Amino acid sequence: MKIWVKRAPIALTAAVACGLAISSCGAQNSSDTAAGAANEFASAFARQDATAAADSTTAPGQASDFLTATLTAMHAGRVDVAVHKPVEYSDGTASFSMKTTYTWAKDRQFETTTAGTLRKLSSGWKIQWEPGLLYTGMSRDAQLREIRTDATPAPTVRSASGKTFMYLQPVNQIVLDPSKTNNVKASVAGLVRAISPIAPLITADVVNQMLARKPGEAIIAVTLRNSDMQVLASDPAKVAGVSINRTGQLVMADRRLNSPLEVGLTNYWQAIRDATSGWQVQLVQPGQRPVALAGEQGPAGPNVPTSINQQVQLTLGDAAVEVAQPATILALDADSGGILGMAQNDAAAARGISLDQTYPVGSTLNQVFATVSRVASSSPVTDETLLDRLGLGVKFTVPGAAAPMAGNNVGTIDYKTTGFAASMLNMGALGVAMARAADNAPTSVAPFVIAGTPTKVTGGELGPLDSALTTPILAAMSMTAKNGDASDLTRAGGLKALVGTNGPQGPGWFVGVQDHKVIVIYTEGAQSGTAALQVAQKYFTIK
Template sequence: MKIWAKRAPKMACAAATCSVAVVVLSACGIGGGDDNGVAGAARQFAAAMERQDAGGAAGFTTAPGQAGEALTQTLQAMNAEHVDVNVVKPVEYSDGTASFSLKTTWRWAKDRTFVTTSSGTARHLSTGWKLTWEPSIIYPGLPYGGQLREIRTDATPAPTVRSQSGKTFMYLQPVNEIILDPNRTKDVNQSARALARTLAPIAPLVTTQVISEKLAQSQGKPITAVTLRDPDMEVMTSDPGTVPGVTVRKAGMLVMADRRLSSPLEPGLTNYWQAIRDATAGWQVQMVGPGIKPRKLAGDQGPAGPSVDTTIDQNLQLTLGDAAVEVGQPATIMALDAGSGAILGMAQNSYAVERGINADSVHPVGSTLNPVLGEVDRTATANQESNDAIMDRLGLGVQFTVPGASAPTADQPGVTTVDFRPGDLNASMMNMGALGVALARSSMGQMSSVPPFVIKGAPTNIVGGKLGELDAATTAPILQAMATTAKTGDASDLTGAPGLRALVGTNGPQGPGWFLGLQGGKVLVIYCEGDKSGTAALQVAQKYFRIR
């Protein structure tokens, strides 16, 4: 047969070729409109892909198992909002095979799209037409075991968080998340003990008990026992990854440039920094596979975002941290610039960290503000206006959202709230700071209140009332009472604080206790909890004045 074909006249050969062409074109027409033909199988495959139903699409291939796994990996890694798949030129041949093309459009938010054209073949089996499984159906040249993926890209260099002097306060650094998955170890208690022993040289506070408590709270889900920087990993004498159930995951984290520093402002600053990263993030579609370098297929990346300029004084932040650890009960301390309301720093001890106290936490003030409330009542009566309006102008009756300081939580959406009822006033450190700034400004002849802030150029949102003009008839008696408290009252034992004016008080024997001081062009707010918390607040204040 082969010999005859070679010796056939050229005209006969041409005629045969023409005849085959007619048959193919005719079959293409039939297949294009016949759901039982290759076009129908290809359209059902495409419809399943549009539903992102990997198993359903795989059922129309010659290898459902392999196809299902590969399609699942790509669909999950692409994570598209919509997938549009069009079948192009399905052609059936007389030998029971066929060919087709697919035009696939992947769509994401912000009008991001990626369009591919792939080709494939099909066979007519006893069960009907099936698409011959090849990874190239997904994308031309995709290897077995490979996938397409859509990833986020971040511009470089990453923004930093800078102190008031322009020095780097926080920056992005590679870190190692030490993760324990209770479902990947036969004896979770033994793994917890082994992990604690491994971490002891660098993280002695991450004890077996701490790890066990995290596991109990996670209800069977993996926990991050600790996050360590690369130099920390070198200190350990054994690899935590060898502990059953433990994995070490590389990540990036915004960390303090000075490892001696920590602050409850970190979550808020990180949230603000992350918002800049998110706004400047790009995207990329890659082809990845075993033994090959990820290949960029599409994407876009804009310029890096600006660094975050803050009002934080790094030296003062260190001083605040040293003062906070003076007492063995929850203590938090914040300093503000008396003229502008700029937050200069905020620190707390480990007991306050465990309690989850932050700038927005609202607490009873007890007797602390009695001199203030007395003058508010007197002024309201004399001027025939509401107590609330005066409280607002003093910074006590309004709600603040301070970018870089207010960190949203599950039970408090990043807003400082004040609940004012006679004899029962709840306030936050942010409100107490605003009050201190208002009083300090009035003593300097600046008769208006201003909101606290920590990021330069990022205004504080104020709701629930208005700040505004201050009345010397209200503020002068309060300032005099504060001077008396510092000279002959509860704060008179404090030393090293010339010109101090202070408010001191508690909400009963179990606290909480407060200290609000004006001294040296700064406003100092201290909040303590527990037994004798008023005394504890004074101890923290004394440590601050001694070491600043």
């Protein structure tokens, strides 16, 4: 419908009223009318099809780039677009208004109301392209974006003493993208030279292995703190294919510390950040601070209290590197079951040794199993129940330390006929149960690392421990420390221990109770039993 006036909207016939919303104007989807062209644009933008929407404008190339950037930056789950009051004028132009609603999860919404114009060309009606169609006043260099916001200050992870164990720090991810260099070999060499003063272990072979695991994909060669960047041999970003991604990361407050617990603690910390995160829609223009248009931010999350002892963690780290073969060492508080620390050498890290995966125990628990069988044979309690109470027949899921593992089959193996597999958590729980029994607190408890956050126990129940069960096991542990395989350990006064292997190729185990601590050592490879004792001796020497 044409209205022969100059730029004066008049009241409305059915054709004009049809522009109230896309859904009410399904019939007008052609560029033969101004309303149809406006609705074509709106429908395509609602589908988040930037190319189709741009085709309805006077500058498809410019519009496509701008619309693509906006849709990408807004990353909305749904976009609703309604065209209102399309009016044609006698000079071959038209006007309309448009309401756009962006919707994200958790009912988050941002709404704009804008005005646009159209021109009648030989190819039909086209929207006069202007960035202001998306947000009033936008320039060609501006951008709308939706971002996550996090409350400040960020939570910290605290040790048992209340000191900061891990905290959020700015870091620099050194990224190598093989698709952005014509000579990958030269880029690898240049990258390695640049970072060698601070990361000498990141060799060309290491980087090439990373690239081989993800063919054609960008890899993070190393992550460096800001202070590390000051001692580099050269700027890595000057190497072809290398870029620096500046971000934030939860890191150890004491740079000497390194622990497999970092992953679980970071996941727990991140869950708090996610639960307290906010959102914001921003108008971003070059040379100016982003302008917040909408959003909401909740309060900062709580700090994460843990059972970790930083000095114990440092000692464990020094002990783990005593041998070259895979070695992992775990320490627990003998009274509460709190995890004091965990460390492993590079060989164990490469093998992916974890707290909650089960491994063959071999001869390590022979004395325990013999006692369990004897007690079960003279009481109504079954072998399985006794193993559960000792912490051996159950599965532990420790928030902040471990996640459920597929194939974790502890408690389903008949140790009498086919052997037995246990996790380091199982062995730690056994050690704590024995320590508590020795201190007249004969009840097993689950290991934990986040203070006040209970561990999930499945596959059985922990519970009270009868002296008929604990006394013989404690006696056997004392004998192992005094006259058995652990008798050569020095500076280990009062030690009670279980030591064993699963044959010549291992694995090897050490479970020790001493000085109100439980120490669990797991090693792999030839002579792994000897290796476990070497790690134990290092621990007792430096603790």
